[in-house]
Amino acid sequence: MASALVSSTVLSVFLVFVATVSAQTPPAAAPSGPLNFTGILDKNGQYTYFLRFLADTQVDSQIQNQLKTTTEGFTVFAPTDNAFNNLKPGLVNSLDEQKKVQMVLYHVLPKYYSLNDLQFASNPVRTQATGQDGAIFGLNFTGQNNQVNVSSGVVETLVNNALYQKKPLAVYQLDKVLFPEEFFEAKSPAGAPSPATTKKPSEPKSSSKASEPAAADNSGSSGRNIGLGLAIGIALACMGFLS
Numbered sequence: 001m002a003s004a005l006v007s008s009t010v011l012s013v014f015l016v017f018v019a020t021v022s023a024q025t026p027p028a029a030a031p032s033g034p035l036n037f038t039g040i041l042d043k044n045g046q047y048t049y050f051l052r053f054l055a056d057t058q059v060d061s062q063i064q065n066q067l068k069t070t071t072e073g074f075t076v077f078a079p080t081d082n083a084f085n086n087l088k089p090g091l092v093n094s095l096d097e098q099k100k101v102q103m104v105l106y107h108v109l110p111k112y113y114s115l116n117d118l119q120f121a122s123n124p125v126r127t128q129a130t131g132q133d134g135a136i137f138g139l140n141f142t143g144q145n146n147q148v149n150v151s152s153g154v155v156e157t158l159v160n161n162a163l164y165q166k167k168p169l170a171v172y173q174l175d176k177v178l179f180p181e182e183f184f185e186a187k188s189p190a191g192a193p194s195p196a197t198t199k200k201p202s203e204p205k206s207s208s209k210a211s212e213p214a215a216a217d218n219s220g221s222s223g224r225n226i227g228l229g230l231a232i233g234i235a236l237a238c239m240g241f242l243s
């Protein structure tokens with residue numbers, strides 16, 4: 001009787017053990033394939049602009065590669081296509097390559113933050129974007145009642161639903177594109193040529209009507225020369241780039 005009890009106990013322990021092991025095996029095999037960063041955005045269908053910027057700047061492959069080894073993880077804020085459509089027309093196209101990279105990296109934090117972490121993060125939180133002087137661009141987060149806002153100083157928006165939230169990667173939706181304050185400070189000397197061009201129309205006033213066609217001719221040929229010089233310059237630059 002006693003031995004029957006013992007053996008049935010042993011048997012049930014054994015069965016529980018077998019059941020536990022077999023129950024554990026499928027979940028271990030479950031994570032189907034590696035974590036696919038762009039796949040998360042791609043399957044959603046409303047991040048085509050952001051995906052294009054990620055690809056153009058190769059930030060997508062950088063993140064994908066670093067996800068394999070990172071201990072800190074990453075947090076990515078993904079502006080929707082609507083967010084890009086709501087920007088001032090031409091704004092994004094006016095950014096040079098360096099600024100495009102900065103803009104994309106400004107949406108990436110080199111650390112995994114759950115939505116709750118963001119609520120209590122100490123501001124400013126460092127992003128992956130840096131200025132020309134190497135200064136790190138930061139973002140400020142403010143939380144209330146489980147809602148978190150992100151602010152760049154010039155743009156503030158709600159951190160919307162998590163598309164993915166599992167260490168090492170968090171991806172959140174944004175309804176606005178974040179731009180660092182630094183983009184809008186200190187206009188570069190690129191603005192200088194416009195006063196020069198506005199001066200030009202005053203020149204014909206002082207010259208006589210007869211000389212005008214000649215002046216127009218001159219400006220026309222010098223325009224062509226500038227065009228030719230520019231073409232040669234670009235060609236040389238391309239050769240330099242290739243060699």
Ligand SMILES: *[C@@H]1O[C@H](CO)[C@@H](O)[C@H](O)[C@H]1NC(C)=O
Pocket residue numbers: 036037038039040042043
């Ligand atoms: C990740 O997903 C994208 C888009 O769905 C796909 O094109 C790409 O091949 C995937 N990459 C990997 C490594 O599975």
Ligand SMILES: *[C@@H]1O[C@H](CO)[C@@H](O)[C@H](O)[C@H]1NC(C)=O
Pocket residue numbers: 142143144147148149156157158
């Ligand atoms: C988030 O920003 C919105 C405006 O964009 C504002 O109405 C709201 O109060 C902010 N919430 C927090 C928690 O700062």
Ligand SMILES: *[C@@H]1O[C@H](CO)[C@@H](O)[C@H](O)[C@H]1NC(C)=O
Pocket residue numbers: 123124138139140151152153154
């Ligand atoms: C973050 O907040 C601090 C303190 O209020 C402020 O000085 C800083 O400019 C803010 N930075 C951004 C990126 O909003």
